[in-house]
Amino acid sequence: MVSENSPDRGVSCKGLTKEYGQGQSRVLALRGVELDIPPGKLNLLTGPSGCGKTTLISVIAGTLNPTAGEVFVFGINLNRLSKKKVTAFRAKNIGFVFQQFNLLPALTAQENASVPLVINGWTKATALKRAADVLRSVGLGDRLNSLPSQLSGGQQQRVAIARGLIHEPRLLVCDEPTSAVDAASGHAIMQLIRSVAILPNRVAIVVTHDQRVLPFGDRIIAMEDGHVLSVKNQEIDVARLNGKLELENA
Numbered sequence: 001m002v003s004e005n006s007p008d009r010g011v012s013c014k015g016l017t018k019e020y021g022q023g024q025s026r027v028l029a030l031r032g033v034e035l036d037i038p039p040g041k042l043n044l045l046t047g048p049s050g051c052g053k054t055t056l057i058s059v060i061a062g063t064l065n066p067t068a069g070e071v072f073v074f075g076i077n078l079n080r081l082s083k084k085k086v087t088a089f090r091a092k093n094i095g096f097v098f099q100q101f102n103l104l105p106a107l108t109a110q111e112n113a114s115v116p117l118v119i120n121g122w123t124k125a126t127a128l129k130r131a132a133d134v135l136r137s138v139g140l141g142d143r144l145n146s147l148p149s150q151l152s153g154g155q156q157q158r159v160a161i162a163r164g165l166i167h168e169p170r171l172l173v174c175d176e177p178t179s180a181v182d183a184a185s186g187h188a189i190m191q192l193i194r195s196v197a198i199l200p201n202r203v204a205i206v207v208t209h210d211q212r213v214l215p216f217g218d219r220i221i222a223m224e225d226g227h228v229l230s231v232k233n234q235e236i237d238v239a240r241l242n243g244k245l246e247l248e249n250a
């Protein structure tokens with residue numbers, strides 16, 4: 001029997017701590033995080049600068065090891081897997097949209113967006129075709145052949161989002177995905193993330209300071225000083241969000 005908060009169905013953090021540095025430069029970024037994230041919901045992670053949001057999503061996504069504690073992603077304890085297995089699990093199941101975009105400078109937008117599919121064994125031609133479709137869905141159909149250096153910050157951010165979503169990851173983790181885009185693009189990006197997130201076997205976690213993003217979240221997780229302060233569920237007015245998008249696109 002699998003309960004609502006069972007780690008088999010989403011993400012579960014148990015007593016997570018993370019220390020950076022040593023001695024005088026030691027920083028305790030996570031101080032015993034306890035958190036259960038059920039699937040099928042869009043989770044927004046909020047809190048003041050430096051409270052540990054990026055550290056927490058990096059540990060959940062398996063790109064950073066915790067100092068102590070455990071994280072289960074769809075029932076799998078990432079800390080107990082070998083490095084090779086974590087890498088393979090991440091490539092197949094996790095999409096990560098980084099705050100600094102992390103695009104490869106020598107690759108075009110289309111090539112950058114196709115990377116997760118190529119890593120997962122798709123042929124280059126099929127991966128590029130799919131990348132073009134996803135880039136069109138984030139409004140970049142006319143910039144497929146541009147290098148990152150030829151794109152604005154907001155356009156680079158949209159390429160990073162396309163790359164994070166392209167392999168339809170079961171766990172999507174985004175760090176400030178709307179910080180460099182205007183209101184209409186931010187709205188479209190959140191619509192896209194929401195459409196991926198609310199599938200029944202998926203989890204999406206979005207770190208945000210952007211007040212405009214708050215209406216999109218089913219759950220608002222507030223952090224403070226390395227721990228989870230509160231988790232609030234909220235009703236989503238889907239019709240209102242859809243209507244607003246149509247108005248902004250008109």
Ligand SMILES: Nc1ncnc2c1ncn2[C@@H]1O[C@H](COP(=O)(O)OP(=O)(O)OP(=O)(O)O)[C@@H](O)[C@H]1O
Pocket residue numbers: 020021027028029047048049050051052053054055056
């Ligand atoms: N690589 C690192 N080395 C040392 N300290 C770090 C490192 N990364 C983060 N920290 C520290 O850990 C704490 C938590 O940082 P983190 O980036 O997780 O916070 P955040 O809530 O995401 O902040 P922001 O909203 O400003 O992005 C901060 O005090 C930060 O200075």
